[in-house]
Amino acid sequence: MRISELSTRSGVALATIKYYLREGLLHQGEQVAATRAEYDDSHLRRLRLIRALLEVGRLPVAAIKQVVEAVEDETLPVHQVLGTAHYALGPTVEPESGEPWDAALAQTDAIIAGQGWTITPHAPTRAELAQTLLTLRRLGMSTDVTRYAEAARRIARDDMDTIPLDAPRESAVEALVLGTVLYGRALDTLRRMAHESESAHRLGLVPEDSPAGEAPEARAAGKDQSGPTG
Amino acid sequence: MRISELSTRSGVALATIKYYLREGLLHQGEQVAATRAEYDDSHLRRLRLIRALLEVGRLPVAAIKQVVEAVEDETLPVHQVLGTAHYALGPTVEPESGEPWDAALAQTDAIIAGQGWTITPHAPTRAELAQTLLTLRRLGMSTDVTRYAEAARRIARDDMDTIPLDAPRESAVEALVLGTVLYGRALDTLRRMAHESESAHRLGLVPEDSPAGEAPEARAAGKDQSGPTG
Numbered sequence: 338m339r340i341s342e343l344s345t346r347s348g349v350a351l352a353t354i355k356y357y358l359r360e361g362l363l364h365q366g367e368q369v370a371a372t373r374a375e376y377d378d379s380h381l382r383r384l385r386l387i388r389a390l391l392e393v394g395r396l397p398v399a400a401i402k403q404v405v406e407a408v409e410d411e412t413l414p415v416h417q418v419l420g421t422a423h424y425a426l427g428p429t430v431e432p433e434s435g436e437p438w439d440a441a442l443a444q445t446d447a448i449i450a451g452q453g454w455t456i457t458p459h460a461p462t463r464a465e466l467a468q469t470l471l472t473l474r475r476l477g478m479s480t481d482v483t484r485y486a487e488a489a490r491r492i493a494r495d496d497m498d499t500i501p502l503d504a505p506r507e508s509a510v511e512a513l514v515l516g517t518v519l520y521g522r523a524l525d526t527l528r529r530m531a532h533e534s535e536s537a538h539r540l541g542l543v544p545e546d547s548p549a550g551e552a553p554e555a556r557a558a559g560k561d562q563s564g565p566t567g
Numbered sequence: 568m569r570i571s572e573l574s575t576r577s578g579v580a581l582a583t584i585k586y587y588l589r590e591g592l593l594h595q596g597e598q599v600a601a602t603r604a605e606y607d608d609s610h611l612r613r614l615r616l617i618r619a620l621l622e623v624g625r626l627p628v629a630a631i632k633q634v635v636e637a638v639e640d641e642t643l644p645v646h647q648v649l650g651t652a653h654y655a656l657g658p659t660v661e662p663e664s665g666e667p668w669d670a671a672l673a674q675t676d677a678i679i680a681g682q683g684w685t686i687t688p689h690a691p692t693r694a695e696l697a698q699t700l701l702t703l704r705r706l707g708m709s710t711d712v713t714r715y716a717e718a719a720r721r722i723a724r725d726d727m728d729t730i731p732l733d734a735p736r737e738s739a740v741e742a743l744v745l746g747t748v749l750y751g752r753a754l755d756t757l758r759r760m761a762h763e764s765e766s767a768h769r770l771g772l773v774p775e776d777s778p779a780g781e782a783p784e785a786r787a788a789g790k791d792q793s794g795p796t797g
Binding site: 529531538 | 619623644645646649650653656657678679682683684685686687690692695696699700702703706708709712714715716718719720721722723724725726727729730732743745746747749750751752753754755756757758759760761762763764765766767768769770772773
């Protein structure tokens, strides 16, 4: 198809497609005439991936280039292609130096080993978790995240069922990125919803006719059934 | 204690404390002389809370003011004080108009009802989840988030055990904010770690002597044991 049709079918503006071509995010079409190139489904797939990384993954262009380069490198095993995208989704954490950091990293590796996980040593998630553990420790909070690790393990097994590991690479990467970000957001929102509900129940604010049953204190606290102010 | 001691004991710079006083984030001390005020543990607790909201919660000053006002309002039930802080932690989502949005909101409420949750109608988490469901639908992805809701429910029950609902309000709010943000980060990181590990296992890349057992393909794919590139 010509570039105009690529634009129509992908829903991406012509100027944007040309920008992606210039930046090397989108591979060149097949040059069939001096001023005309032919594009195909591979370009449609690539545009879908770029949009996913940009709009849902909110990745900067430099990171998208990295992912695209990994996708285009036929010698790179698919696990590493997926990894390049997956790693780009997390925050960038600068490791610290000193004993507290080393202890946090050691605890991180103990958690990984405890779950029987296979994590490459340079995975950015190691520094990510270490930083969170260090912050918890500095604030005097519990650093026992075992139950989160176990919940994550169960969730992730089902997550990976949705990733088509045998499909064209762009499709697998796209599914991984969209699934990681969007279902991750859903999980975070749902956890906070569950917090609100659990708090309401513990404070005796459950409405009398809710499925969770009556709480006698709720009658006395009747005026509070409107819940927290926004 | 004098303001200088408040600074030393809290670890907050004097100029910053004065800024908080001016902004009404920190309540005034007791004026004991023309140029001297006395501060106490309530001021220490408030400074801890402000730092938590600012540095961990990453809330803007306006949101911190809202939380502080809720904390200071003795007529406000504690559930609503917690709610003010908790709601401020989520992203701001602009509701859309039209049928797709309404459908996403209806699905959100069905999920809430299905879990037997008590969520106030103006909770920002409703629009948050609706937006994620709408995005999933537009991308042709599954909007079945039941397993995430169930995981969230189990996690949140244990989370709420760590919130001292009877403690001074600042302490309860501080615990809620720190726990929500920091354990939320840990959960997200752990999920992505579990993704990496699960992917490695499914692609047969588990090292031969790992606790997860041998995968015969791993011998053939021996060179891939270094995992994804960063």
